[in-house]
Amino acid sequence: MGATNQITTKWLGKMAFESxxxxxxxxTIDAGPEDGGEGRGFRPKALMLSGLAGCxxxxxAMLIGKMxxxxRDFKIDxxxxxxxxxPKYYDKVTVAFHFHGDKLDEKKLKRAVDLSVDKYCGVMEMFRRFAEVKIETNFHHE
Known part of the structure; x- marks a missing residue:
């Protein structure tokens, strides 16, 4: 059996929770005013996307260091x-990687993206279980 993660999420009143x-x-997780919340926290479904990007x-980032x-800069949209x-869920997800710099090694950066997408990122694998995931890799030579 693998490792286990455990979290506790506590209701703070109205539509807010602390996890x-x-x-x-x-x-803090909270609904927007349109759903009875005060908009003072993260939305659960959007947090899933942050988890995917972060993973x-x-x-x-580790592979950039190793290689x-x-x-100069790197972002994920x-x-x-x-x-x-x-229940509403994500059925189509596009992950766009953007690399910025004046000495970008496109081949090695593409390899880093492929390793993450196909081998290392467990959150990516979870998303593939319920969504069609499309990957885009963009190089901005500056």
Whole structure:
């Protein structure tokens, strides 16, 4: 049996919750005013996208270091389509990686993205279980 993660999420009243994390940091989850909340926290479905970007981003940052690649800046944009019917879930997700720099090794950066997407990122694998995931890799030579 593999490792287990455990979190506790406590209701703060109205539509707000506080959730802990193995890092020791807490985050607040809240609905927007249109759903009876005060908009003072993260939205659960959007948090899933942050988890996906963060998971893959950590892989790639590690690989950039190991491969000694020269990258000035790096960001991940995710666009996700929600189904119309309840329960609403992401059925199509596009993950766009953007690398900026004046000495980008496109071949090695593409390899880093592929390793994350196909081998290392567990959150990516979870998403593939319920969504069509499309990957885009963009190089901005500056």
């Amino acid at each position: 802990n994390n193995p890092s020791g940091l807490n985050l 893959s981003g950590l892989d790639i 000694k690649l020269d990258v 995710i666009t996700a389509n929600l189904t119309d019917e309840h």
